[in-house]
Every structure is written in C-alpha cells, then in structure tokens.
Amino acid sequence: MSLQSSQLDSEALAWITLASAQSVSPKLWLKALEQYQLSSVELARNGLSLPDDIKQLTKNISPSLVDAATNWLQASDNRHIVPLSSSYYPELLRQLDSPPLVLFATGDKALFQKQQIAIVGARRASHQGKRIASDIALELSNNGIVVTSGLAMGIDSAAHQGALSGTTGTIAVMGTGPEKVYPAKNSKLYESINNDGGVTVTEFFPGQGPKPWHFPRRNRIIAALSLGTLVVEAKIKSGTLITANLAADMGREVFAVPGNILHAYSEGCHWLIQQGAKLVTNTNDILNEVGVQSAQLGLNVDEQNEKSTANSLATDKLLASVDYDITAIDVIAQRNALSVSQAMASLLEYELRGLVAAVPGGYVKLRGK
Template identity: 40%
Template sequence: MTDLEALVALNLLPKIGPVRVRRLLEYFGTPAAILGAPKDKLVRVDGIGEETGSILHRWQDHADPVAEIAESKQRGISIVTQQDPDYPSPLLEAYDPPLLLYVWGKVEDRDRHAIGIVGSRRATPYGRNVTKKLSFQLAGAGFTIVSGLARGIDTTAHEGALAAQGRTIAVIGSGLAKLYPPENLGLAEKIADGNGAVVSEFPLQTPPDRQTFPMRNRIVAAWSKAVLVTECPSRSGSLITANLASEYGKTIYAVPGSIDSPMSMGCHELIRDGATLIFDGGQILDDLGGLQFTPAGKPAAAPAADLPPLSEEEAKVFAMVGHDDQPVDRIIDASGLPAPVVTATLMKLEMKRLVRCLPGFRYSLRS
C-alpha cells in the first residue's frame, strides 16, 4: 500500500480526523503502519479509545482508497497531501490542518497571498455590491480571494475575483462529487478552469451537513492572511470564520451597514470588538502592503518571483511611468496605445500599488 492510499483510507474513516491521525503518525511513523497495527497497540495512543481502535483495525470495512483515487482521477481531481509541494503552506500552521485536500483546478504558490471574504447567504443588494467591489479591487491587486462557494456573499466574492481576472479559491463543505450548492456548479467550473481551484478535505461522496461547514470555515481562516466580513447578522457562520482567523493571529476587517439593518449587526459587533472598519479595498492594501509584480520579460526580484507577470498592456504602460511625475498624455504618446486603454491600465497599476496618481492627471512609480 502506498502512502497516498493509506492517507486516503484514513481520511475516509469515520470519527478519526487530522488531530488523531497526527498522534497516530507520531506513534507508528507511517500511514500504512497505522492501518496494519493491531488493536491493542492502537488503543495505547492518546485519544484512541475502543471504538476508534476498532474502526482503525477494521478499516477495510469502511474505506476503499483504491476506488476513491480512481474516481478522483476520472473526475480530473487531484489529491494533495501535506507532504506534497502543492499543499497550501498557510494551512500547515493550523492546529488541525486537513490530512489531505481534493483539488479541482490548480493551487499555486502565489495563492498563499490570500484574503478570505465571507458573509451571509441571505445577502442584500447592498452586501452584494460592496462584496463585488472589494473582491474586484483585492483580486485585481494580486491577492487570491478565498471563500466558501455558498450562496450570497461567498458567490459574489468569487464572481468579483473572476471579473477582475484574478484568482480565487472555493473551499466547500462537502465532497467534490456532492458540490453544494448545486446551482453554483457553473461558477465552480469557471474557477477550476485556470482561475484557481475548488477544494475540499472531505471524501468525494460526502454530503454537506452541520459539521462539515464549520470544518470548512477553519480552512478559509487558516489559508487567508486576513478575513473580510462584508455583511452578516449576529448569528452567522461568518463570525465563526472571523473568530477562528483571530485565534490564528489574522487581521479581521468588517464593512459597516445601516444601524437599522439586522443583516449588518454581525459586522457591527466585529467592529465594536476590534475589527478594522473597511469601505474600500485600498485600505486593506495599505494595511497589508501591496504585492510586488514583475513586468513581463524583465528579471523578477526575489519577493516577486512567485507572482504572476503583468499583462502585455500593463507592462508596456508600467515601463512608460518613471519616478518623476509623468502627465497622462505623455504616457499615452510613449506607449502607442489608445487613450482609453492607457487610462484603464493606469487604474489597474494603481490598484496593484505599482504607480500613484498625482494631481493634474500625472503619474509616478511608487517608491
């Protein structure tokens, strides 16, 4: 049995979980050794009682890892373990990182520069508009947007990132073969088709339930550099995500709403308790620091080596902007691009914290 097969088998077993598996690995050394251990040795491990020991000893009654791996390949889904280079490094800092991840699409190293955006499933038009604006701004500036593919705010967060031609990660609370909600299958396909990934720690055929969603929330919290709550009531799973992120030492941002709106009460409570009030993506970028991008065709500095190059138009306009103030007309003439293209591109470069706009429609590079 390979290590992958053994890990998949352990992940398929009920009532085990990543914390118990970690203890088992510390005791037995390898995943295969766990599955081959006698029951009397299994129950010696801290947290492994008679019931769990019996499940592990008779694991073949509960799991068929070969069939699970074969179905994953058939569906075009990768299984990534903690030992794989593609495993998201921020998750390894969590107390209970997922034993493995099912990945539809591709997780890239640059996705560690992530911001979680969460909120209510019953989003108002205000909440959706704010979320799309902020997600668009942050994804356009190079951050990967992490959310849960749920109805409402999550859906809008992913859509905003896609509209900015940025990256987004959807962490779902079910198996990938039981994608929930089903009406978001089209959105999931767009994400997986070169714009990010849909991921789950649950076996393929796992349906969603009340336990899987809080487990999903801890992944969003651990993966993200910061978590932004754009709209939610007082009792909301989004507050669970924010609290988990706070325990991980992440910054929490919240968007205010009307004091009469029950759909913003959760955000107001977060702000009262110390979350940073946000109404524009630029505030988060100033707080966290902009990402460094490299114009296409130029050598990358070390901090930027893992980040995507600028588009051809962005690189061309960026090259025309110097440290001295440049009037926009001069940039247009020097680039040879149409004026509307240049002005739109300058806005993108400004959001990426590469240039700054000065009075009189003049631009310069950020120092």
C-alpha cells in the same frame, strides 16, 4: 486494494487511508505518527507490529471511501488529491491543531501557495453588499491576492465572481464532497471556478453530501487558509461571524465593511468593528494591513483622468439624492425637482458608469458621495 488505488503513490494512498477513518480526528493520527516514530505508510498498513491503541484506530478505516477517492481522482486530469505531505498543501493550513490529512481539489492547485484573503457574508445579501464584495474581490485579484470563500449564495458567490474577473483567481472551500455542488444553484459558478483559473477544495470524501456539521469545519479551513477575513454583511448570530471569530483565534486579521445602522445585516460587521476588526471602506485598507502595495498606484495619466471624471460625476446633486438603500424613483425625482421620466433618463448614465443600479422598488447607489 483496487486497481485505481495502486496508481497512487504509496504515501498519498496512506494519507487517504488514514483520512477515511472519519471518526478519528487528524490530530490523533498525527500524535500517533510522532509518538511511535512511524511513517504514514506504516501507520496505514495495520500490521501485526503496530501498538494495540493504533490497531484500535485503524479499525475505523473505510476501504469504500478509499475506493471512492481514487475513482474520483481517475475520472479527470483536473482533479487532485493533496495529502498533508505534499508540497502543494497550504502552509497556513498546516498550522491548525487538527489539519485535514488530505484535500480533494479540482482546478488550479497552485493557488494554494499564494497569499489569500477570505471574503464571507450573508447568503441573503443586499444588492449593495454583493456589489461591494465583487468589487473588492476584483481589486484583490488584480493585486495578486487569491480570494477565498465558501461557494454559498450571496456574498460568497459575488466574491468568487469578482475574483474570477481579475488576474489571480479564487478558491472555493466546500462543505461537501468535491463533486457535490451545494447549493445546486451554484453549479455554473462551480464549473467556472474549476475551469477558469480557480480551484474548489474540500476535506470531505467524494459522495458525501451537505450535513449541518460540515459547514463549521469548512469555515475553519476558510479562516486558516487566509491572511485575513473580510466580512461584508452578517447578522449577529451567523456562520459568517463564526468564521471571523475563528480567524481572530488563529491570530489572523479580521476586516469588516460598515453599513446602515438600521439594517440587520450590518449588525455583525459593526459588532466586529467594536471588537477590534479593521474597518474597510476600500481595498487599500486590506492591502496596507497585509503589506501589499496597490497596483492602482501605477495608474497612467488616461486612467487617472478617467477616475477624476467619474469622481466629479459622483459628487453632483442627482447622485447625492440616491441612497445606499433602495430609493424610490419618485423620491429621487422630487429631490431634484424633475419629472420621473427626466430622472430615469439622467440615472441611466450613472447606471452605465456603475455608480447606481436599478433594483425592484427604485435605485441604489453603488459608489460615490
């Protein structure tokens, strides 16, 4: 045993040791604990008195992975190893048939004890989809809900960023070891989550890179951690729908944002709604379902007036001429009998208010009628 290993308490080290046997499912270890009335420490010792079938399991323990875990932990005070026996271990995750024996976390591990909603979706998401994910995540965070996602590009990234702008934080579940950022493009987001009120978490040991079979395992954790899963844009055959189906199988809520019937990334959401997922058009649709009262009900008079102004602006003809899909500027100009320069000048105000966004090929509507 290394010097670093000796600095962990014996119970945590025992759980790490058992988890290092990568070919043995957690379910088998937990069954052995119950069947033979052993503690995790006794099970991990591989003593002569252990039953023969347990000794066979302990042959799969990897001392090198145990050392990798303890060395990783020692490198920073912001790193945590959360064993199944820890009070920080998420209660909903314990309900899995084969829960991870240890979690490797960086950041605020107290978030594991808070209510969570998962937001997942397409990696190649539309501008509109990313804006919806970010806005809903921000509002959930401001209402005391932790937003959980998978640190992927597209919808996942937008959800994490939106939640970080709020007051509660975000959890990023990784399909790699805790120090391996995948995709590498999300390195800055990973650092922001770790250092600005969020937490990254994984069941994979330090040093382990992305493998295809890691991500279904990651998805089951996302679904298990959360009270419900919101899908924002997904194709019919996608990992996103796997996560949603896992959530449904666990008896958790499934939510979906509807979209353009001609868009491939709306197909998954529409299929989920047909199967009974709750259709979501605003954050209150989620909060009402999970029993959280929206903080927006407490708006003061000035905030209400500001919202009323925005809403009235959102109903006028110019905004109505911009679609939720990309609308060319010459089409907008034609619909309003304006020159292109006049239309662009008018749209600038909407852009500043967050009602539209300029994108390659024209504009997209973000909110409003």
